[in-house]
Amino acid sequence: MTAVRRWQIGLVVLGLALLVVGGITLLNDVNPKRYIGIATWFLGALIVHDGIISFVVFGANIVMRKTGGRLRIPLPAILIVQGALVIAAIMTLIVVPAALKKSIGTANPTLLPLDYGLHLLVFYGVLAVVTALALGGYALLRQRRHVTAG
């Protein structure tokens, strides 16, 4: 038996043992009436991620490459814009729930004390400026390279 094979067996045994611990913990600590709620969240996670988010990302990717291809935009420029959009999207996913919860109301004023909506807008603004600068920097670099090459 190879070392890799031994590691694989060990990891599978460890993994199964931990799954059993997780299952027993769930059975002991969580009222069975709540299992349907947990199952709903699991299913929801798969639907929202695999069914919606990944296809939106996939579709946006295609649209951007298509536009980029038609306008003969070089790949690094497309990646800079895509990167900015991805960063904005991830921050949105994390911050919007905070803004929503704050607008619904919190248990006390020290919880979610900041203006998350405003801060998010400022973040988008800063990101847009940085993206523009990066695009400008890349254009300059490209131009210089062309001049040198020519």
Added chain:
Amino acid sequence: MPSRNPRMAVVIGRLLGLAFLVCFGTGIYSHFLQDPLPWMTFPTRPVGLYQVSQGIHITAGILCFPLLFAKLYIVFPELFQTPPVKSFTHLLERASIALFVASSIVQIVIGLLNTYQWYALFPFPFRQTHYALSFVIIGSLAIHIAVKLDLITKYWRKQTTPTELVDMPVSTSSTDEVADPTIASAPGTLTSSPARNAVIRAEGVTGKLFDWIDATPPAEPRTSRRGFLTIVSIASAAVVALTAGQSFKLFDGVNVFGARKQGIGPNGLPVNRTAAAAKIEDVAMDPDWVLTVANGSSSVAFSRAQLLALPQHTVELPISCVEGWSQMATWKGVRLGDLVDAVGARGGTAIKAVSLEQNSSYAIMHMGPEYVRDDLTLVALELNGDTLDLDHGYPARMIAPGRPGVLQTKWLSSLEVLS
């Protein structure tokens, strides 16, 4: 070259795996601090131990968002394997991946929402579910690593040479940046070596679209891969830097998205459970309030004035919430050791503290001797130079080094020495 390749899956995967393990370790520590097994004792130094461990727990959890999205993006074509199920083993493998992905997403999302105290969204108890899921995730991770171990070892280092361990066709070319289409066409699987040329592929329409994306515009060498890593790095740095200020003072200046802000709250300190929420305003403000300290049949009742007349000590200890936020504060009050001595307790002793608060799982708190006999453990009467605010536990609260905020019992009613 597209960023969806096994080398990238390994690079991002090990970072994500590490983040999961950090969350698991710090989470287990937090769990046992709150629900210790009978034989457990805990370190009381450094005083900010829990502040750091739980701050890392929450910060690493937030970091998992960009890392998990990146990892799932890299392996996205795997979703479209054809045929969807090849064998019973394959079904098991795909089911285990579905469980792994679903539990990981649910875990980090409910963790984040819990820091916003948005409990209404959970049709299940947060703490118990989060705890149980942590074992499911680490168990799934171990199995996932086992299943992918050949690939992981092959792509662990940059530009590895194909080894005997890999049971797949091996290309001898190592310079072409574009994978050989005849080898690259295995659906839903990885193309062969060399490492940098392998791509995670899908079949059918999705596969064709991916091929088109990868070729539009024509790829410049390594641009796509480096671009991807840069994006993941910036996203990770941004989510960490802009939220970590709730746990780490270093980042306070750029804390624009944290669920808490240092310095905001009564006595300049955030509050988790207010006096109003605990429904103790009347009993806590009662001028006849006393703190009863008991040891077997011997019992002494201290009014707040009597407590203030005892030797007072000032300590610098953080309040560190299980939700990850924390802040250093200056506490003044009576040493817990002095109070248990006053009722004749000898040597190392555990206590039970009871709050005025009813109907809370933290209304009764047990404390092991390592905390009771620590010189820094106080029954605090003042906070940051002022009388303890009602929301911070007036007339008296517990403060001990290295414990979660929920165990720093507020609105104390009685202390009982346990034999």
